[in-house]
Amino acid sequence: MSEGVIVAHTDDIPDGEAIRIDAAVTGTVDDIAVFNDGGEFFALDDTCSHEKASLSEGWLDDGVVECPLHAGKFCLRTGEVLSMPATEDVACHRVIIDGEDIRLIPDPTRLAS
Ligand code: FES
DSSP states (O other), X not given: OOOSEEEEEGGXXXXXXXXXXXXXXXXXXXXXXXXXXXXEEEEEESBOSSSSOBGGGSEEETTEEEOTTTOOEEEXXXXXXXXXTOOSOOOEEEEEEETTEEEEEOOGGGBOO
C-alpha cells in the first residue's frame, strides 16, 4: 500500500509556485502549502507563524519561501524560520513523488485529533 495522501499532480504546480491543500483533505490542524521550487516539491504548514498570512501565496527563491505579508522567510526543507518579523518555525511535512502524483505524509504532531 502506498504511503500518504495524494494531494495533487506534479503538473498542477508550476515551478516557483505553490498550492494550498485544505486541512480537511490532509487531516491536519492547519492547511498545508505544497511548493514547487525548481522541480523539487516541499510542504509546510500554510499559516505563517508571525500572523495569519498564507505561505502558499508567498514568493519562492532557492529553497526559501518569503511570506507575502511582512516578508518573513522560512526554509522549504525544514520549516525553520530564517528572518524577522517571524520568530517561530512552521511545521514541515514529507512529500513523496510517485510518478505524477504528489503524496503528502503529514507531520504526526500536526494531525487533527
Ligand atoms: Fe508572515 Fe508577518 S504574517 S511575516
